[in-house]
Amino acid sequence: MGFDLSILAKHVPFLLEGLWLTTVVCLGALAGSIVLGIVVAACRTAASPLARRLSAIYVDVFRNIPFIVQLFFFYFGLPEVGIYIEAAPTGIIALSIAGGAYTSDVIRAGILAIEPGILEAAEVSGLTRRKIFTMVILPIALRTSIRPLGAVCVNLVLTSSVLSTITLNELTGSAKIVAAETFRPFEVYAALLIAYACLTYAVSGLFGALHRHVNRHTAGEVA
């Protein structure tokens, strides 16, 4: 039997359902990891040594343990402590926590790159510390870190394929089912490989466009 992609045609709607789930999970995890990343980045650049130490440990631990181990920790562990949630929310939570570690690093770099003069000006103007963070530091830091955030998002999309191991039928999970039904695994997974490459290509293109749009007035300063 040769290479024949046409057998995939009638399974396309099913695969698109998987793609939809992948999209939903990734958007949820992206939102979660950005919120978590902002909080952790604030802690890592805070004046308090305790907050700095704790947040550094969080980033270190979640960057150095494989995602699948973290995922199993939550998937098998949460019911143990009486939290019964389905695979999809578990996956979004695990992806957000793992992604938060990377996001916080990106946002921290953005915060550290801000000129001290801007912060001094804000302090002299009599703004409260909270106002300085939310209205001065954060907008500048987020604006400069859009491109690296795009790289984190691409990684989120790729990592979301691991969720198929906890019975979540996202794109990879549904491809597994199609491969088992048609018994043409090579065609299915080759098509899936291309599909993921296109998806990540689109995601990084989107973030590139966002970066150009947000930084359109400062084109000279922010390369």
Place this chain on the structure above:
Amino acid sequence: MRYTEFTPYDIVLLLQGLSVTLWLFVASTLIGGALGLGFAVVRYYRVLLLRQLVHGLAELLKNSPVLVQLFLVFFGLPVLMKINLTPSQAALITLSGNTAAFVYVIAVSAIEAISRDQIEAARVFGLTRWTILRRVIAPQALAFAIGPLTGLLVNQLQVTSLISVIGVIDLTKVGHILNLRTLKPFIVWAVVGALYYLTAKAVAYAGSRLERRLRAHTDWKGV
């Protein structure tokens, strides 16, 4: 009869899993590193057609989930080419290919980081192309690349955890087996996570030691 308690033998089991993980990590790093370097040299010498092929392949491998690549090799290749692959063989092929793609990118940027003047100077001295590559480019490129390479290796160590999905009895799979037997997810996954964490830290430490040695010649030695 069911053994739901932990036994001393479980430690042996965990260490066995760790040794399988380490073995595949080292083997795929060596093979992938050699392949990636070969790709980079192909690009450096601008070999026609092969260069575009290598670049496209690297992009595809970088932008698709390792899990899908594993499925393609383990389930797809045997059906298409009518061969038999054991899970370990499939894992070795996939991980090596994936490592090669990332090593290629790092090696290319490391070679490009060396200024043209040095190569021109070496040519003026009448060194052959091979001597230039070995004596001028390689030592400097290695010193430049060792940082990113360490980061890559720490990442690839975590990627090896995915091979448990196709049935290789690595550290993650051992964790899965222990988890199903004892039903104590928090202890099992915390121990597995800790083992991965320590291994990753060891790799990072070795990388930073090596980096310091390779960069020793640039240190200020005093007048």
